[in-house]
Amino acid sequence: MLNKQDGKINEIVYHNTSYYNGKYRYFPTITDLKCILDEIINANSTTDYIRITPFYINELLDMQIEFEEYIFFIECRDWFDEKIQEEHIIDCLNVPDTSRVHNDFRLGSILYPLCQKEDVRSFKIALEQYKEKLREILPIMMEIAKKEMELTADHIPFGYFCFEIHSG
Numbered sequence: 001m002l003n004k005q006d007g008k009i010n011e012i013v014y015h016n017t018s019y020y021n022g023k024y025r026y027f028p029t030i031t032d033l034k035c036i037l038d039e040i041i042n043a044n045s046t047t048d049y050i051r052i053t054p055f056y057i058n059e060l061l062d063m064q065i066e067f068e069e070y071i072f073f074i075e076c077r078d079w080f081d082e083k084i085q086e087e088h089i090i091d092c093l094n095v096p097d098t099s100r101v102h103n104d105f106r107l108g109s110i111l112y113p114l115c116q117k118e119d120v121r122s123f124k125i126a127l128e129q130y131k132e133k134l135r136e137i138l139p140i141m142m143e144i145a146k147k148e149m150e151l152t153a154d155h156i157p158f159g160y161f162c163f164e165i166h167s168g
Contacts (some may be wrong), residue, residue, distance in 0.1 A: 009047040012039050015168040027055075027162035030138065036165065037131050046115065046123045049075045050132075051165040054137075056145040060158035063149055067141050072130050077119045105131070108114050 016036045017026050028036060033052070040050070052072040052109075057064040073092065092112035093103055110133045112124040138161065144150060151159070 007167075008043045008046050009050070010043040010167050012036065012043060013050070017165050025164075027164055030134070030161050030163075032167075033142050033165075034131060034161045036136075037127050041124050044124075045121055046118055046120055047077045047155050048117075049073065050127075051166045054141060054161060055148075055164070056141065056159055056161050058145075058149060058151065058155055060092050060155050061149060061151075065145050065148055068139060069145070070111065070137055072111050074113050074115065074123070074126050076115050076119070076123065076129075078117055080114050080116070085109075087134075088112060088114055099141045146148035 011038070014022070016028065016032070018024065019026055035139060050072070053066060053068070054070050055064055067130040074080075075088075083139070089105060089108040089112050093105070093108045110126075110129050113122075113129075115122040145148070145159070
C-alpha cells in the first residue's frame with residue numbers, strides 16, 4: 001500500500017502512481033513518465049527526493065528486467081559542496097549488488113544529482129536533464145533487454161518500458 005505524503009510533488013507522484021486509495025501501484029510508461037516529470041517541473045517546488053527505477057516488461061515471455069544502473073535519484077539537502085556531490089555520484093555508480101555497472105561520471109551526474117532544499121531552479125534543471133537523457137538511455141536499456149532476455153523480433157511488440165516512482 002502506498003501512503004500519501006504531504007507536499008506538492010509527493011501528491012503529484014501519489015496521484016500518478018497509485019489507485020484505489022493507494023492500495024495498488026501504477027507503473028507509468030515512458031509517455032506517462034514524461035507527463036509526470038512535466039507536472040513536477042511545473043509545480044515550482046522541491047521535495048526531499050525522487051527515485052525513478054526503469055524496467056522492461058515482455059508480456060509474451062512473462063519476464064521483466066530492472067535497470068538498477070539507470071535509476072534516477074535526485075536528493076535535496078540542506079547543504080553540500082562540489083566534493084560531496086562528486087562523492088555522492090561515485091557512491092551511486094559503485095553499487096555492489098547489480099550485475100550491470102557503468103562508470104560514466106557524466107551520466108552519473110545526470111542520474112544522481114543533488115540540489116539544495118528549496119532551490120527550485122536547480123531541481124527543475126536536473127529533471128529536465130534527466131528527461132532529455134532518457135532519449136539516450138532507453139536504446140541502451142533496450143539492447144541490454146534484448147541480450148539478457150534473448151528477445152527476438154517476434155518478442156519485441158509485446159514489450160514496454162515502465163518506471164517505478166517514489167518521492168519523499
